[in-house]
Amino acid sequence: MDLRTTYMGIELKHPIVASASPLSEKLDNIKRMEDAGAAAVVMFSLFEEQIKHEHAAIEHLITSGAESYAESLSYFPDFDDYDTGPDEYLNLLRQAAEAVDIPVIGSLNGITNEGWVNMACMMQDAGARAIELNTYYIPAHLYMTGREVEQRYIEVLKAVKESVTIPVALKLSPFFSAIGNMARQFDEAGADALVLFNRFYQPDFDLERMEVVPDLELSTPSEIRLPLLWIAVLHGRINASIAATRGVHSPVEVVKYLMAGADVVMTTSGLLRHGIGFLTTLVDGLQAWMEEKQYTSVTQMRGSMSQTNCLDSSAFERANYIKILESYAPDYE
Ligand SMILES: Cc1cc2nc3c(=O)[nH]c(=O)nc-3n(C[C@H](O)[C@H](O)[C@H](O)COP(=O)(O)O)c2cc1C
Structure with a gap:
């Protein structure tokens, strides 16, 4: 059985x-x-603010006593909570790339196309x-x-693309009015992959405090x-390429994402909940499902339930919304 896939031109074992x-x-x-079977690992993000914070601190050492220093640092969150600055991040990345055979993907999180981009x-x-560029x-x-x-x-993507020769994936928010058109624009701007979708962490209110x-x-x-x-x-x-991220808690979600057309399927919450060994469960589960359904390769199954391959392409659009509402059977009189 051939589980191989290609993500942004990089061949992965599954x-x-x-x-x-x-x-x-x-x-x-x-x-x-890697031991548990991950085909690749995306590192945690290094934030634009962390990089700028370090730049501002260095600037301060050079122009010590400048009035603007305290003010410029006050723009940034308190970084005492962050374990890792840019140097530590790069060291860890270097060690990881040397220590494992699977691809290690660096992650940057920023919202402007200024100086920090050379970190890529x-x-x-x-x-x-x-x-992987996360523009949160x-x-x-x-x-x-x-x-x-x-x-x-688009500008952040282009700036990062210009600073590297390796592929750049864009981790996207679902909050655009026309996601299809945005995907096309990112494609044209040179994104090597779209990672769908970023999860926005929405704050809550503590009513006691x-x-x-x-x-x-x-x-x-x-x-x-x-x-x-x-x-x-x-x-x-x-x-x-397309990466799926969100909600993978069993091999079933992996299969669904592949059938929709994902090139890779990512997991974080599953690993945090069940432990790193959960990766093995996902790989074994995917293989078992393919055996049972007699698929011989991931390529064969990928996208077989995408809109272009579905017999009823309207299933993804407004018509289906109406059907869903009509199909709801209330359990009240
Ligand atoms: C505790 C935690 C930390 C995360 N840190 C990052 C991060 O540094 N950069 C990033 O792009 N996504 C980060 N994410 C988002 C995950 O990579 C993933 O896209 C998201 O959780 C949805 O996938 P899941 O349902 O498998 O968790 C984080 C998620 C969690 C739960």
Whole structure:
């Protein structure tokens, strides 16, 4: 049975990849993920703010006493909570790339196309086989238009693409008014892969302390629906590879994402909930399912339920929404 897949031009032994998570903060975990069968590992993200914070600190050493220093640092969150600065990140990446045979993908999280972007080049030099770019941006400014937000994504992507020769994946938010059109624009701007979808961590209110509090919950399997829909719609229509991220808690979700058209399927919450050995469960489960259904390769099954390959392509659009609403059987009179 042939489980191989190609992601951004990189050949992988199978499609199951460990997505960005705190697990990759430790070299030992990266090795354990390889041992458990991960086809590739995406490192946790290095944030634009972390890089700028370090630049500002260096600037301060050079221009010590400058009035602007305290003010410029106050723009940034308190980085005492972050374990890793750019140097530590690059060291870890270098060690990981040397220690494992599977591809290690560096992850950058930023929202401007300024100075920090050359960190992508440093990640490449440290041994990253590709860069995953996470543009986590909440356009809370009421005068910022959708077009301006879109342009910001394109500019960051282009800036990172220009600074490296390795492939660049873009981890996307689902909050665009026309995801299909955006995917096409990213494709044209040179994205080597689209990672669908970023999970936005929405804050909660603590009513005792009257504070806005971060609340990071792990995903659930039902969250695959939104990425599943868009992967099925985009499969075969863009040049970029497609990675599925969200809601993989058993081999069933892996199979569904592949049938929709994903080139790789990623997991974080599953690993945090069940441990690193969960990767083996996913690979074995995929293989067992393929055997049972008599598929001989991942290529054979990929995209067989995408919109272009489905007998009823309207199943992905408005007509199906109406059907779904009509099919609901209430248990009340
Ligand atoms: C604790 C935690 C830390 C994460 N850190 C990152 C990160 O540094 N960069 C990133 O792009 N995504 C990060 N993610 C998002 C995951 O990579 C993944 O895309 C998301 O959790 C959806 O997949 P899942 O349902 O398998 O968890 C993080 C997720 C969790 C739960």
